[in-house]
Amino acid sequence: MSDLNSANSGSLRFLTRLLEISTWAFALTGGLAVFLxxxxxxxxxxxxxxxNDPIYGIEDLSVALLIVVxxxxxxxxxxxxxxxxxxxxxxxxxxxxxxxxxxxxxxxTVGIIALASYALIEKSCGHERACITSNLNIVHRxxxxxxxxxxxxxxxxxxxxxxxxxxxxxxxxxxxxxx
Amino acid sequence: xxxSVIAILGLGAxxxxxxxxxxxxxxxxxxxxVGIWVIRSRAALPKLAGEIxxxxxxxxxxxxxxxxxxxNFATVSxxxxxLYSAANSWFGHLRGGLASATIVGCAGFSALSxxxxxxxxxxxxxxxxxxxxxxxxxxxxxxxxxxxxTLGILIPPSAGFVIYAIxxxxxxxxxxxxxxxxxxxxxxxxxxxxxxxxRRNPALAPSTQEIEPMPARLRSLRRAGWxxxxxxxxxxGIYAGVFSAIEAAGIGSALAMIVTAIRRKCTISNLxxxxxxxxxxxxxxxxxxxxxxxxxxxxxxxxxAYDLSLWVEAxxxxxxxxxIAFLALFIxxxxxxxxxxxxxxxxxxxxxxIQPLGIxxxxxxxxxxxxxxxGLISPPVGLNVFVVKGIAPxxxxxxxxxxxxxxxxxxxxxxxxxxxxxxxxxxxxxxMFN
Numbered sequence: 204m205s206d207l208n209s210a211n212s213g214s215l216r217f218l219t220r221l222l223e224i225s226t227w228a229f230a231l232t233g234g235l236a237v238f239l240x241x242x243x244x245x246x247x248x249x250x251x252x253x254x255n256d257p258i259y260g261i262e263d264l265s266v267a268l269l270i271v272v273x274x275x276x277x278x279x280x281x282x283x284x285x286x287x288x289x290x291x292x293x294x295x296x297x298x299x300x301x302x303x304x305x306x307x308x309x310x311x312t313v314g315i316i317a318l319a320s321y322a323l324i325e326k327s328c329g330h331e332r333a334c335i336t337s338n339l340n341i342v343h344r345x346x347x348x349x350x351x352x353x354x355x356x357x358x359x360x361x362x363x364x365x366x367x368x369x370x371x372x373x374x375x376x377x378x379x380x381x382x
Numbered sequence: 383x384x385x386s387v388i389a390i391l392g393l394g395a396x397x398x399x400x401x402x403x404x405x406x407x408x409x410x411x412x413x414x415x416v417g418i419w420v421i422r423s424r425a426a427l428p429k430l431a432g433e434i435x436x437x438x439x440x441x442x443x444x445x446x447x448x449x450x451x452x453x454n455f456a457t458v459s460x461x462x463x464x465l466y467s468a469a470n471s472w473f474g475h476l477r478g479g480l481a482s483a484t485i486v487g488c489a490g491f492s493a494l495s496x497x498x499x500x501x502x503x504x505x506x507x508x509x510x511x512x513x514x515x516x517x518x519x520x521x522x523x524x525x526x527x528x529x530x531x532t533l534g535i536l537i538p539p540s541a542g543f544v545i546y547a548i549x550x551x552x553x554x555x556x557x558x559x560x561x562x563x564x565x566x567x568x569x570x571x572x573x574x575x576x577x578x579x580x581r582r583n584p585a586l587a588p589s590t591q592e593i594e595p596m597p598a599r600l601r602s603l604r605r606a607g608w609x610x611x612x613x614x615x616x617x618x619g620i621y622a623g624v625f626s627a628i629e630a631a632g633i634g635s636a637l638a639m640i641v642t643a644i645r646r647k648c649t650i651s652n653l654x655x656x657x658x659x660x661x662x663x664x665x666x667x668x669x670x671x672x673x674x675x676x677x678x679x680x681x682x683x684x685x686x687a688y689d690l691s692l693w694v695e696a697x698x699x700x701x702x703x704x705x706i707a708f709l710a711l712f713i714x715x716x717x718x719x720x721x722x723x724x725x726x727x728x729x730x731x732x733x734x735x736i737q738p739l740g741i742x743x744x745x746x747x748x749x750x751x752x753x754x755x756x757g758l759i760s761p762p763v764g765l766n767v768f769v770v771k772g773i774a775p776x777x778x779x780x781x782x783x784x785x786x787x788x789x790x791x792x793x794x795x796x797x798x799x800x801x802x803x804x805x806x807x808x809x810x811x812x813x814m815f816n
Contacts, residue, residue: 241639319431
């Protein structure tokens with residue numbers, strides 16, 4: 204029994220560490236992408252006004268950076284508890300039922316996010332010819348995979364909360380209402 | 383099964399998921415995917431993947447991380463504090479002046495950050511200790527902060543307007559301009575409310591600070607010059623057509639970054655804070671949008687919006703009646719639900735109903751955002767109230783809610799004025815680019 208417990212806590216530690224590293228990598232990449240997004244926008248405006256010549260394909264570059272930001276923000280948001288939930292009538296539900304509903308809610312969340320992660324890999328670019336940006340021919344597929352990875356990080360963080368039994372309202376989340 | 387019946391079952395399921403506190407984005411994603419699977423099973427997964435990718439690569443959404451970044455840099459560089467200090471030195475000597483300065487500070491910060499919560503949090507941290515020092519009653523001080531913060535989603539740049547624009551395919555720039563005059567009107571109404579409340583009950587603001595000499599006032603204004611300059615450049619640039627709203631966001635965030643560097647506040651810990659917070663807030667919006675567009679596709683598949691528009695037409699309701707009914711619905715929903723959730727849940731259903739009635743979607747967007755603002759301070763779950771509670775843990779929720787009512791009625795009055803005089807919202811967007 205104790206072997207089983209230590210194995211469980213070992214895999215839990217491994218999952219936690221893996222999540223920390225993935226979130227850190229997403230935060231670093233996302234932060235850099237936000238910075239570059241601002242720079243690209245500035246350069247585009249400056250080029251247009253100072254050199255009177257719009258940069259060809261600059262919008263494609265912005266879109267590519269935006270996808271990186273979107274993916275990173277979903278992953279980072281999962282770790283900071285920024286994905287908002289709504290308070291409708293929860294205060295009328297007793298703590299025991301609430302605990303059960305919390306488990307159900309987490310399972311459903313993991314289910315749909317994992318499905319989204321799978322769909323982003325399996326169903327990416329249904330129409331091969333439409334799978335590149337319009338000007339610079341940047342291939343979409345790696346960005347689908349990046350979004351899929353972000354969703355996987357979100358799903359894994361929900362699994363961790365499910366396993367550790369962390370109830371909603373205990374995260375550092377300014378958007379989450381703590382009763 | 384009839385499409386409308388599937389849609390109603392889907393809406394019911396969504397309500398249940400929200401009640402059990404499933405995050406809004408995944409809840410809409412789940413109902414949307416299952417709903418599409420029921421109607422056209424082979425479309426479900428491609429639609430799920432496609433909608434997520436489409437929103438993540440939606441160029442218009444570039445505006446969200448950039449404006450959030452600008453607001454975060456304004457906070458760490460101390461520009462938001464400068465803004466409050468300037469407002470304080472000009473209004474602080476008036477009775478209730480510190481509360482009015484808080485409102486002006488919130489309005490100014492709102493012009494840099496599209497978030498109500500950020501406005502309430504940032505200005506609250508600066509202004510609450512000042513108001514407590516001058517023995518302002520807790521209800522007035524916390525009420526002013528919570529209400530002032532709501533200006534964040536009305537005064538451009540506004541995350542609410544961006545999401546509304548994406549959902550309705552309206553111009554972000556025009557919506558930003560439409561929010562400007564109502565934002566100024568609401569700011570003036572809040573200040574008027576403070577003056578009336580304090581005149582009726584002077585104990586709410588018993589003491590005032592001494593009047594500052596003109597050179598000191600001008601100095602404080604000069605210190606706030608950076609933030610005022612960035613606000614004028616971004617909003618003025620959009621209005622004059624010098625650059626798009628997205629470009630304004632890029633320029634504003636770069637300028638805010640430069641000011642932060644000039645003030646030697648670009649430390650590693652500040653940068654980490656700024657970028658993590660930016661990603662965090664951006665993630666909130668993106669996940670909701672991913673879910674919203676899967677859900678919107680599902681509603682499109684069911685034909686519910688078309689059936690509803692036929693029903694409204696058959697009843698012979700006028701455009702104004704329908705608008706007023708929806709505004710009342712938003713105010714009620716705002717008491718229980720987050721504003722973004724209401725926006726993404728209702729707009730896909732409402733737009734096909736009101737557009738054929740000849741309703742201007744820009745005008746409706748402004749009305750909708752004001753009614754969502756009311757939800758931010760309405761009991762029992764006004765989010766801004768909980769933010770203020772976080773800054774002022776010693777003040778009871780009842781006290782905060784008591785202080786909010788004058789501002790809530792101000793919002794209702796401004797809402798009514800804009801319903802009667804749509805030009806207040808439409809004048810600037812109609813005169814943009816000359």
